[in-house]
Amino acid sequence: MECMGPECAATILEWLRARAEGAPAATPTAGQVPRQGLLWKAAPYQEDAPAITSAAEMAGAVEHLNYAVFRRYQNQLTRAERGRLDNSIENALFKIDRYLARLDDVERASHEAEVARLRDEVRDHKERAERLRLQARRAELKLAQLTTLSPETFEEFVGELFEAMGYEVAQVGGSGDEGIDIHLRRSGLRAVVQCKYHKRGVVGSPELQKFLGSVHHAHAHKGYFVTTSTFSLAAEKFAADHPIELVDGPRIVELVTQALGPGARKEPEPSWF
Numbered sequence: 001m002e003c004m005g006p007e008c009a010a011t012i013l014e015w016l017r018a019r020a021e022g023a024p025a026a027t028p029t030a031g032q033v034p035r036q037g038l039l040w041k042a043a044p045y046q047e048d049a050p051a052i053t054s055a056a057e058m059a060g061a062v063e064h065l066n067y068a069v070f071r072r073y074q075n076q077l078t079r080a081e082r083g084r085l086d087n088s089i090e091n092a093l094f095k096i097d098r099y100l101a102r103l104d105d106v107e108r109a110s111h112e113a114e115v116a117r118l119r120d121e122v123r124d125h126k127e128r129a130e131r132l133r134l135q136a137r138r139a140e141l142k143l144a145q146l147t148t149l150s151p152e153t154f155e156e157f158v159g160e161l162f163e164a165m166g167y168e169v170a171q172v173g174g175s176g177d178e179g180i181d182i183h184l185r186r187s188g189l190r191a192v193v194q195c196k197y198h199k200r201g202v203v204g205s206p207e208l209q210k211f212l213g214s215v216h217h218a219h220a221h222k223g224y225f226v227t228t229s230t231f232s233l234a235a236e237k238f239a240a241d242h243p244i245e246l247v248d249g250p251r252i253v254e255l256v257t258q259a260l261g262p263g264a265r266k267e268p269e270p271s272w273f
Contacts, residue, residue, distance in 0.1 A: 047088065052099040058111065061099075065092045065118050073125040089122060132164055146228055146249070151197040155181045158195050158226050161255060179214035184224070191222045198229035205234040212242050226252065 043056035045064035052058050071077075072085040096115055100108050149157060155171065159182050163169045170183040182193035194211050196203060208225060215223035225239070226247040239246050247255070 045092070047091070049095075052095050058096070058099055061092050061096055062111075062114060062118070065089065065096070068092065069118065069121055069125070073129070093119065093122075132166065146252075149197065151195070154197040154228065155195045158182060158193060158252075161252070162193070165255070165258075178217065179211055180218060182224075183218070183220075189222075190218070190220045191224055192218045192220045193224040193226060196225070196227040196229075198227055200229065202230050202232045203227050203235055204232045205238040208235050208238050208242075208244060212244060215243065228252075 043054065043060045045057070045060040047064075049057075052061055068085055068089050072082065072089065077085070093115075096111075100111055100115070103111075146154070146157075159169045159171050162182065162184055166186065168185040170185075172180050172183060179194055180192045181195045184191040184193060192215055194214070196207070203225070211223055211225055221243065223242075223244045224247060225244055228249050230248050231239075231246050236246065238244075
């Protein structure tokens with residue numbers, strides 16, 4: 001619903017003045033549109049109504065669809081909430097299509113661009129969600145095989161996990177990587193990742209000190225040190241004072257759960273990004 005600015009205020013003032021004087025408000029003459037009719041452009045969308053029957057209901061359906069698409073794909077929801085919104089979006093599109101089919105060519109053309117935009121938006125969101133789901137699924141399958149991965153395969157696994165979380169990922173690796181295995185980017189922010197595959201042992205502060213130099217050299221906002229083992233107390237204290245995020249085996253499991261769990265965001269974000 002939309003108020004028409006000065007016309008809205010004038011109508012309300014006219015009604016209040018008539019009430020104060022004890023006289024009825026002015027009645028529109030033949031052929032004149034009631035001014036109250038200008039206060040709203042859209043009728044509330046009726047979810048349970050079998051069809052759209054007027055231009056006002058059509059406008060209300062478009063408003064509902066815009067909000068439903070936003071809520072479905074831009075909010076953290078449970079599985080049940082996602083299902084309800086998916087049904088609501090499909091039902092609204094079905095009723096809109098039936099309404100447009102009853103219009104003449106001129107009236108239909110006035111709505112087609114907006115409806116096409118909404119359809120494209122829904123399709124793009126669905127494709128992105130499915131792509132991220134498949135990427136996260138691959139990461140989950142590899143997680144079960146962590147103990148059998150080679151160092152190279154572990155780097156690939158970490159890269160796919162970040163990709164499933166919505167980041168642009170560039171694998172580096174090799175002898176000339178200068179302590180950096182993966183570059184990450186999203187929303188103008190940059191991060192670097194070093195992967196250390198250890199079946200046993202603890203990552204100490206000397207390794208983090210070297211990695212910090214690589215972070216600065218890459219002009220990154222943050223460094224991400226990922227290992228299959230654990231970190232020493234000295235390493236944890238060092239990371240707490242520098243732009244380095246520590247990820248051990250249990251934290252890897254948490255990140256995969258964020259990407260796959262019921263109601264999880266499609267793009268779970270580490271605290272620093």
